[in-house]
Amino acid sequence: MGQDSFTPQKRSSIGGGGLPTTNNAAAGGGRARVLAGMPRGRQIHKTFNNIKITILCGFVTILVLRGTIGVGNLGSSEAEAVNQNLIEETNRILAEIRSDSDPNDPDEPPETEINPNATYTLGPKIRDWDQQRKVWLSKNPEFPNFVNGKARILLVTGSPPNPCDNAIGDHYLLKAIKNKIDYCRLHGIEIVYNMAHLDRELAGYWAKLPLIRRLMLSHPEVEWIWWMDSDAFFTDIAFEIPLTKYDKYNLVVHGYPDLMFEQKSWIALNTGSFLFRNCQWSLDLLDAWAPMGPKGPIREEAGKILTANLKGRPAFEADDQSALIYLLLSQKETWMDKVFLENQYYLHGYWAGLVDRYEEMMEKYHPGLGDERWPFVTHFVGCKPCGSYGDYPVERCLRSMQRAFNFADNQVLKLYGFRHRGLLGPNIKRIRNETVTPLEIVDQLDIRRSGQGKTESLS
Amino acid sequence: MGQDSFTPQKRSSIGGGGLPTTNNAAAGGGRARVLAGMPRGRQIHKTFNNIKITILCGFVTILVLRGTIGVGNLGSSEAEAVNQNLIEETNRILAEIRSDSDPNDPDEPPETEINPNATYTLGPKIRDWDQQRKVWLSKNPEFPNFVNGKARILLVTGSPPNPCDNAIGDHYLLKAIKNKIDYCRLHGIEIVYNMAHLDRELAGYWAKLPLIRRLMLSHPEVEWIWWMDSDAFFTDIAFEIPLTKYDKYNLVVHGYPDLMFEQKSWIALNTGSFLFRNCQWSLDLLDAWAPMGPKGPIREEAGKILTANLKGRPAFEADDQSALIYLLLSQKETWMDKVFLENQYYLHGYWAGLVDRYEEMMEKYHPGLGDERWPFVTHFVGCKPCGSYGDYPVERCLRSMQRAFNFADNQVLKLYGFRHRGLLGPNIKRIRNETVTPLEIVDQLDIRRSGQGKTESLS
Numbered sequence: 001m002g003q004d005s006f007t008p009q010k011r012s013s014i015g016g017g018g019l020p021t022t023n024n025a026a027a028g029g030g031r032a033r034v035l036a037g038m039p040r041g042r043q044i045h046k047t048f049n050n051i052k053i054t055i056l057c058g059f060v061t062i063l064v065l066r067g068t069i070g071v072g073n074l075g076s077s078e079a080e081a082v083n084q085n086l087i088e089e090t091n092r093i094l095a096e097i098r099s100d101s102d103p104n105d106p107d108e109p110p111e112t113e114i115n116p117n118a119t120y121t122l123g124p125k126i127r128d129w130d131q132q133r134k135v136w137l138s139k140n141p142e143f144p145n146f147v148n149g150k151a152r153i154l155l156v157t158g159s160p161p162n163p164c165d166n167a168i169g170d171h172y173l174l175k176a177i178k179n180k181i182d183y184c185r186l187h188g189i190e191i192v193y194n195m196a197h198l199d200r201e202l203a204g205y206w207a208k209l210p211l212i213r214r215l216m217l218s219h220p221e222v223e224w225i226w227w228m229d230s231d232a233f234f235t236d237i238a239f240e241i242p243l244t245k246y247d248k249y250n251l252v253v254h255g256y257p258d259l260m261f262e263q264k265s266w267i268a269l270n271t272g273s274f275l276f277r278n279c280q281w282s283l284d285l286l287d288a289w290a291p292m293g294p295k296g297p298i299r300e301e302a303g304k305i306l307t308a309n310l311k312g313r314p315a316f317e318a319d320d321q322s323a324l325i326y327l328l329l330s331q332k333e334t335w336m337d338k339v340f341l342e343n344q345y346y347l348h349g350y351w352a353g354l355v356d357r358y359e360e361m362m363e364k365y366h367p368g369l370g371d372e373r374w375p376f377v378t379h380f381v382g383c384k385p386c387g388s389y390g391d392y393p394v395e396r397c398l399r400s401m402q403r404a405f406n407f408a409d410n411q412v413l414k415l416y417g418f419r420h421r422g423l424l425g426p427n428i429k430r431i432r433n434e435t436v437t438p439l440e441i442v443d444q445l446d447i448r449r450s451g452q453g454k455t456e457s458l459s
Numbered sequence: 460m461g462q463d464s465f466t467p468q469k470r471s472s473i474g475g476g477g478l479p480t481t482n483n484a485a486a487g488g489g490r491a492r493v494l495a496g497m498p499r500g501r502q503i504h505k506t507f508n509n510i511k512i513t514i515l516c517g518f519v520t521i522l523v524l525r526g527t528i529g530v531g532n533l534g535s536s537e538a539e540a541v542n543q544n545l546i547e548e549t550n551r552i553l554a555e556i557r558s559d560s561d562p563n564d565p566d567e568p569p570e571t572e573i574n575p576n577a578t579y580t581l582g583p584k585i586r587d588w589d590q591q592r593k594v595w596l597s598k599n600p601e602f603p604n605f606v607n608g609k610a611r612i613l614l615v616t617g618s619p620p621n622p623c624d625n626a627i628g629d630h631y632l633l634k635a636i637k638n639k640i641d642y643c644r645l646h647g648i649e650i651v652y653n654m655a656h657l658d659r660e661l662a663g664y665w666a667k668l669p670l671i672r673r674l675m676l677s678h679p680e681v682e683w684i685w686w687m688d689s690d691a692f693f694t695d696i697a698f699e700i701p702l703t704k705y706d707k708y709n710l711v712v713h714g715y716p717d718l719m720f721e722q723k724s725w726i727a728l729n730t731g732s733f734l735f736r737n738c739q740w741s742l743d744l745l746d747a748w749a750p751m752g753p754k755g756p757i758r759e760e761a762g763k764i765l766t767a768n769l770k771g772r773p774a775f776e777a778d779d780q781s782a783l784i785y786l787l788l789s790q791k792e793t794w795m796d797k798v799f800l801e802n803q804y805y806l807h808g809y810w811a812g813l814v815d816r817y818e819e820m821m822e823k824y825h826p827g828l829g830d831e832r833w834p835f836v837t838h839f840v841g842c843k844p845c846g847s848y849g850d851y852p853v854e855r856c857l858r859s860m861q862r863a864f865n866f867a868d869n870q871v872l873k874l875y876g877f878r879h880r881g882l883l884g885p886n887i888k889r890i891r892n893e894t895v896t897p898l899e900i901v902d903q904l905d906i907r908r909s910g911q912g913k914t915e916s917l918s
Binding site: 056123127142148159161174175181191193195196218409413415417418427434436438 | 508511512515516582583584585586591592595599601602607618619620621622623626627629630632633634636637640641644649650651652654655656657673674676677678679868872874875876877885886887893894895896897898900901905907908
């Protein structure tokens, strides 16, 4: 074998900047030139080398394409591009909507530091609200606080003004408000759905405090403000709150006296669903409740106090529920005579023990009971479908919320002659044929007609 | 140079199944062995080859990693994985919820073919609805059809039961229903938010027909059923529909007589917002309207008739709006004496000509006008935020819907002492300090108080 006539030319462009291509791999003529005059062994070796380079280059090309157009989308790059376009446009406008400053607003204040030393207040101290309200009601008989013998209730709920981190969250916020609309329509209750941050310091779960105060002062005709979390669903559409039970009380909240006073548990009551009477006492309670709320060092330090004093409380910043428990425990004589810890029915019903029993409930019981047999409210504590991280598996939460929604919706659809096929899917089916005398059904089934002031059985 | 002692061993694993790794590339000892006894030129050549393979293998490794953990995410693979997990779980449960069949439902019927030859009806023919209703109302004085001198209205809207194709769609459905809740609370109007497919044949935009009929027959106390699309926003919160203007009519719909009777235009009226009186005439109109609706061949063929007869109509299946126009044109004498084509105010206001003028409106005019100076309803025809493909750029639609939402919300927040900083962002600011006499403001600003029966100016 003679001297190798090969000179160290680049046979691929790897050493340079570009990607290797199969063009540079030994092929056809190039190979023939190189192989002339070489021993067979070396020919094989060279051929082998070239094949290796060819395969490797081909492989790299595929990987690069894959990275560019996406895994498995070799055939659907156009749809992918359109979808990607849509997502990008949406994100662009969302970023603009989300941004704090509006270029068109001339009096946007500069960001000010929240001064932890300044005493936080919900507003100027009002001392004669009962009197003011009484005078107003007497002057405005067209806005009575009792309608058809029933005290006027305003249900308040809400969610943040920005889209949820998890896309499915907005869908369940929508279903939750539809659920509340249905219940409130059937019970003559008005709704305020809040999407505004009324107070920058009392953000998050504390936001309900300035909101409740604001609504009380703006709606003197309202006797009870009923706060309800956005992740709570009405599941007994027939049940009516027994308001006369609370004639002597100003705060009705689901809770357990023993958990409260003996165990000092941080879940002794639940502020996901409670009623505040529109009166001076409530304004005072809000003022006493708020001080742990301002975000930052105050809320952090308050959280430590609460964790130290309430059984089972994890370490995190002060939340409104723990703060209320702590307030009622530490100032028991001031407040507790007007607080009703209700547990005869599920003004708040913790979802985990309820949602798997809906079929059993449908088999054995009926709407109107409001308790563990047919829960008034199913509250998805800890699911946080709007955020990214809940305390439970997403799948379990979504499935359960859908079941609660359908369970409630069945009770609404009954008047219209339908029910859901199952508790999970969206489809419905007829349970009754249409007739030419539809009002007979209305007489039997309209919850409002059979249920005025009702708190018990409706077959 | 002697015979090459190299034997054709694989120096990389490319020829086999695995990925090339740098281990197999010539390095250290392997190279020394090969180079012994070779001419310098060939040594250089071999070295060069080995370097090429090494670089190529390293490059491939990087590409593979990139494809696995995502572009630019070399440092955030964990967050990416959690997010991906969340998306997968969500999609899994959504797929289950979306599926038509419920494994627990024993009487799920088999999918039946829709028979195009069978005559479609909304339900059994009722001929004496006015009489039935009159009798019922007299027997049920606690459910009058007039409250405080005002006819009872039920606002009906809705959206499909499944999450939107475009995630942002659910967020704007939520904002739209909040907007409707606000308007209706201030005007004593009840809401039904429908998320059920009452009739498989009349799906899509036709779904409102069986729904309206069903609600009329189930709510005899309701005098007017007001259908409103989910993509329509109230933008004049003070404006009240002048119902007494329609004492002699049974259908009130935004439209133009010349577009209708002279031009036979397919947009002569808009079925995105209209009122139906709860009476026999309306049941008859629904029956006459429905036949073009059943999906499949009937709707397709009907679409061709409509395109052929209505000016400007594109070719697509029959829609409810075109069908109504066609019906009213072809049976003018039967129906038109009870149809009011309203255009004195924007019972439906096409968004494109309105949303950019909100600032000008705020500067020059005030709520309560309802017309082009301060539109009653801004309707986002063609935006389809819930779907994937609207007729307008997504960014423009989302921005415009947000502006309409804020424009309306400002009118609601005014009572509470706030307004949005701008029309795009979510943030609000105080426009009034809190006082210890909040009821003075209520007297001035509560829309219900200054606005009973009002259709004109409110400063």
